[in-house]
Amino acid sequence: MTDTTAGTLDTVRLTAWMDDVGLPGAGQPLVVTQLSGGAQNEIYDLRRGEHRSVLRIPPATAPADRDKGILREWRITRALDGTDVPHAGAVAVCDDPAVLGRVFFLMDYVDGWSPMQHQKQWPEPFAGDTAARAGLAFQLAEGIALLSRVDWRERGLHDLGRPEGFHDRQVQRWTGMFERIKGRELDGMDTATAWLRTHRPLDFIPGVMHGDYQWANVIYHHGDPARLAAIVDWEMGTIGDPKLDLAWMLRDWPDDTHDLEAASASYVDLRGMPSRDRLAAHYAEVSGRQVDDMDYYLVLAKWKLAIVLEQGFQRAGDNPKLRAFGAIVPRLMRSAGELAETTDYRG
Template sequence: MDAQQVPGHGAPTVRYVSGGSQNEIFEVERDGVRMALRKPPQTAVAARDDGIRREWRILSALSDTDVPHARAVAMCDDPAVLGRPFYLMEFVDGWSPMGHPDGLAEPFHSDVAARAGLATGLVDGAALLGRVDWRSAGLTDFGRPEGFHDRQVDRWLTFWERTGGRDAIAGMAVATAWLRTHRPIDFVPGIMHGDYQFANVMFRHGAPGTLAALVDWEMGTIGDPKLDLAWALRDWPAAGPPRSAGYISLVGMPERDALLARYSEVSGRQVDDFDYYLVLARWKLGIVLEQGYQNAGDDPLLQSFGRTVEDLMLAAADLAESTDFRHRVEAGSGA
């Protein structure tokens, strides 16, 4: 820490915060300075080391931007120090929707009217992230934006096959065929979180709802930021008030059209092709969750993914068949 000129002096105190098979998070305090340490557990696969390095690249690139995030402090790539590569970042004083009743801390759990700012903050975070000049931020080698949409179907079908996905899921063939023959109206590459939703942001304590930080960057890449928007809003109905996103109540939050207009205003991007992204988001999430279902064992949560996958595929197919979005490409065309 001294060699890296980490703030504070002397030996730190360390408190375990949370962890799983992919990452562990610790609170590190040194001379009154609070930081968070993120690293893979000792049992994680070797690829998680590269994931930690990728997360650090993104956090570093976001410095001096208006994207709410935990400020990057220091990176250690030497596994001799703690057994795996790790990094230190600013400790964010806020709350996460995970672990609260209906996903809402007070006063938002009790005050329905106060929840509008949470949804607006979520959308603003996606818009601000997509607005970052990723080339100037040093991320020109961070992803492959060229042909991004042309790769999606084959890439995720390969993932499905590799994880032993079921042979027939109602709606999957319809959604897959639709995605092969449709593209968005335009494609403006940008930084993409990759799993953007309420579970992966933090808010400041107290009202009004103010976004404190986007967190958990292991899926980050250079891609299409509007897919983050669809990922975040996939549980909103096309019209009428939203109700629930499973782990968080959406009651009291703005309707989808208002949030799409907000995103367009902040990001400077058009959202007339949102249906395309919503079909892709539902279809892709279904494929991702199928992996959990195939590995469920006796875990009731992972077992429930089986029905969720079926619901997502049907929702993707229903939207594909009913939308009036008609920006088509020839089947099999490449970048």
Template sequence: MDGVTESRLDAAALGRLLDAAGAPGHGELPVLEPLSGGSQNALYRVAGRGTPMVLRMPGTRADAARLDGLRREIRLVRALTGTDVPHAELIAADDAGGVLGQPCYVMAEVDGWNSTGAQWPAPFDTDLTARRGLAFELVDGAARLGRVDWRAQGLDGFGRPDGFHERQVDRWLAFLNNYRVRELPGLDEAADWLRANRPRHYTPGIMHGDYQFANVMYGHGAPAKLVAIIDWEMTTIGDPLLDLAWALLGYDGENPRTQGYYADLTGMPTRTELLAHYERVSGLSTENIDYYLVLANFKLGIVLEKTYAASVTSDKVDPEIAAAMGPMIPQLIAQAAELARSLPSVARHGR
């Protein structure tokens, strides 16, 4: 829990915050129970007030960037109120940090499950028809998020949509140069292709930034139902189609991979089926999806390389990480280059 202890949490102060927000159980003292699963922030179940809730806040050693990141999360989740995007509803928030000494927010507890997909829960473990629905629901969530009128929801200034694609390649290469420990064959080829083929026009929208099975929750049982998108740390106003490409990284052309991906995609829909569903829900064209797939492989490889670099330059990281990511990251970069090589010049597609 990043050094967070229950002793520093003032339950009475939290209760007053909840009362002021009109939360259930007015006047009742909340009971805080630590939860696992928060990679960037601490999580607590808030019990004792009739309705299960979850408190999210930074750890005691959080730096200024982490505090600002949580404030951005609060702003984003607040903006999703009243939309049809599946998410944990915001109940109360303290942006300034005066209640518990750190910015924090309380959200409704979501009744559902989250999995990396290595082993799906029943019935999705054996029922391939039901499993197909998981992919459609994943894409549906990305489409709903991307079509939100972000300006009307108060998110002006949340990101920098102007010049989004012009910045991507050089931004991520600069990021990589901060921790580069090895050569990544195909990196320059993919970068050059992305620079030459970026979209001339795009429709800005809310972009999750790490959109995949591991960052959503589903309701229990069949049929598949996406009940919440989670982990908003990388969210910005950018190009929503990059989220779609992120969700399709487990595909090799039309068909899902049967190996070499963290989730078991056996029985999932074809890429064409998922693209058609995304277009119906979002209203956006996916004709230039190959550009986004090159960018998604390129970006993910660079992001993961930071973890790999730490694993080979520090004895504090599990060596299993190095063993797992060592071959995986060059494969992502190689896939970006191979796909770029197979494509004609898009000549700066419009849409």
């Protein structure tokens, strides 16, 4: 009934549930292929006749609150249906852990490619065509610009987050996190933290945030021109300040993408890409939001990510991936402190 890559899924129960909720393909064999698995979620490709979907479920050993995270992802995914935000459409959700041991949901299968499949080498035609490659970056910026325009109240996301006091809570939450896990001093942290407390935006327009927007969390359609097919992995989604998503995307973007050393420092090849300012301007044009205060958001993004990665480093043990954060964090925090000291932005 299934192939041998179904991981820990009980495909008999899954098939019965799919029939109960009226999904297409009743009576046909279910073919399950595990696409990825980790501490956050396991992801499976489901094929039943001509119908194809993707299942997201926490692993059996994940903390109980991961079930809430899955339902949060489902809620955002369903709310985006009918909008112009590229995403995988909502198919069905199961909030009964008795079916597969954890709650889970199904979304549409997206036929495309991820930058993480290629990393330092773009697929053709983007490898050899600089103009075509620039389109990948503009589409990346456009994805969150479109997200920022979603009417979150109309889409039923009014209680997804608390936009009031968003920036105050960012500083409080992440300084508190750092104090709990602190194992070393970080140069630039005191400077960046003090600056963030006194330079937060006077006001902002709340909107839907992805929360971890970067090359790793998007899928592109095949071929030229560059077209964003879907934004994925919504577990950090909330209602907050969407411009932080833009800064998260641009935090390590070099000022000059023709500087081969700087452009090659990213986990993808940024050589010949549009400049950070051009991408911010494109975001502003599509979103209708001003970006004159982008330095504030860049300081916040660098500072916050440094603390997030430091948390991983402090609990790394023998994990080589987490231990690698040990060298990244100080550079990131120093960069946040230096930008805070040199920017002309006054809030």
